[in-house]
Amino acid sequence: MADSAHVAKPLRVLVSEGNSTSAREAVTILGLSGHIVEVCDPSPHALARFSRLVAKFHRCPGLRDDPAGYLGFVEKQLARRFDVLLPIHEQGLLFARVRQRLQDQVGLALPSFESYRTAHSKAGFSRLLDQLGLPQPATQIVKSADELRAEVRFPSVVKTSVGTASRGIWFVRNDADLEDALQELSVKGAFADEVLVQDLVAGATEKAQAVFCRGKLLGFHAYRQIAAGLGGGEAIKQSVSRPVVRTLLATIGENLAWHGALSVDCVLPDDGATPLLIDCNPRLVEPMSAYLAGVDLVGLLLRISRGETPGAAAESRAGVRSHLAMQALIGCASRGATRRDIMRECWRLASGDGPYADSTEELTPLRLDWVSAVPLAMTAMALLAAPRLAVTLARRGFGAHLLDLESIRRIESENFPPAANL
Incomplete structure (x- = not known):
């Protein structure tokens, strides 16, 4: 820690x-x-x-x-x-x-x-990777259903250019998946913006995050997904050492003259090839993993926010395992678990058994912050009462605190902010 x-x-x-x-x-x-x-x-x-x-x-x-x-x-x-x-x-x-x-x-x-805006847009980030010659899966950017049909090859991942928390992502393995994705894209009005179609690469999913000071990388941490929750989020993760990804991220931050926090997702192909970058988030993503592995990226970000120019942080420790109990329970229920299965998962979380052995809770640290027991207990009780509520509970995270295409266009407009806010 x-x-x-x-x-x-x-x-x-x-x-x-x-x-x-x-x-x-x-x-x-x-x-x-x-x-x-x-x-x-x-x-x-x-x-x-x-x-x-x-x-x-x-x-x-x-x-x-x-x-x-x-x-x-x-x-x-x-x-x-x-x-x-x-x-x-x-x-x-x-x-x-x-x-x-x-x-x-x-x-x-x-x-x-x-x-x-470049880092926030999936299309903008893909173009940046092409410009810098950095590795990513084969990617096409399309603006219509016909273009998507022409460019897709199975298996693929289809992504809207705007979307976070696993929103706007479809895994397309056959024609039926493609038609389902096209229907949802049409309902969302996604082709008013750009849509990406990207080869689905078999491999382990990892995330890396960094803090920059005027384009210079000062702190870095990476972790691998051990078990997934609903929507592809991490239920269990383990810190890893990834000097190659650090170099890739440093190149991106230097090119963008980045100041603040920046994170990327990557996939390590099963064939042992170079890590491929698949997404970018212009922020810290779940920074507790880094903190438990010995690097306080939040503290570093505070110092940079205050105008300091601190020295580079030490490398985080590899092999530190952590988990998010709420994600684990929702993920378990979403995969068709029975009430007995959910009760068994609750017991394993409470006792530190099975995959949670030698793992630290990230999201609701009861011993440090007892009030955090409230949302965890409510989630467990709701899932025990009705396991099918898993998807509903997960969607509550896609709330009014997030952006959509319309809100982005309003922020980008020439007359933003209106005079009342000046």
């Missing part, structure tokens, strides 16, 4: 949302480090609300439905003198749009809006 000694002078940190797993884990790290944490989120039941480490929770307008209203709300909070604004999720796109004005009020680590 990274050093969690209390800081000499606690910082007042405003976290931009509280319903994602990344936000909940960042709250734990911030609280253990002695910082004063406040959280904004439109949901009254956000994960981060159930934490003794949160000093104050603020109900706010949803980023998706009212980006201008959300920005105005955040700026009113900043008037109360915070040290750091932490863009833990897609709110970073909005903050990058008005970066200079926000940096006049608070510590904030973000790249230019253009760089952020």
Whole structure:
């Protein structure tokens, strides 16, 4: 575990949302480090609300439905003198749009809006990889159903250019899968933007995350998915050493003059070939794995947000296993588990048995933060009552704190933000 000694002078940190797993884990790290944490989120039941480490929770307008209203709300909070604004999720796109004005009020680590938009867009990221000659699966960018039909080859992955938390992804292995994907893409209006079709490569899925200071990589961590939850998210993960991926990520950050946090997903092909980059997130993704492996990327991000230029962090330890109990239970139920199966999984989680041996809970650390037992217990009881609720529970994470195509276009427009927010 990274050093969690209390800081000499606690910082007042405003976290931009509280319903994602990344936000909940960042709250734990911030609280253990002695910082004063406040959280904004439109949901009254956000994960981060159930934490003794949160000093104050603020109900706010949803980023998706009212980006201008959300920005105005955040700026009113900043008037109360915070040290750091932490863009833990897609709110970073909005903050990058008005970066200079926000940096006049608070510590904030973000790249230019253009760089952020490139990393946030799956199509933009794929083009960047082509430009830099970096490895990715064979990829085509299409703008219509006919183009998709012409370019797809089985098996493939179809992705909307905008989407996080495993939204907008279809695994297409035959004509029936393709027609199902096309129907959903049509309902979503996805062809109003770009759609990617990418060869499905057999191999292990891994994620890597880094913190940059003006284009220079200072901290890095990678982990492998050991067991999946619903939607492809990690239920169990293990830290790994990936110098090749570190070099790839450093190249991307240098090219974009990145400032702040940046993460990538990659697949290590079964044939032992070079890791292939498959996605990018302009933020930290579930930073507790790095913290448990000895690297506090959240703390490093705070220092950069405050204008410091710290030295490079030590390498994280490989072989550190961790898990997310809620993801594990929802994933178990989504795969057709019976109530008895779910009870058995609850027992294995509680006793540290089976795949959870020598593994540390990331998301709801009951011994450190007993209030986190509330959402975990509610999830377990709901699944025991009706295992089919797994998909419904997972979709609650796709809330108003996330962006969609329309909200992105509003943020990109020339007249954003409206005069009322200036």
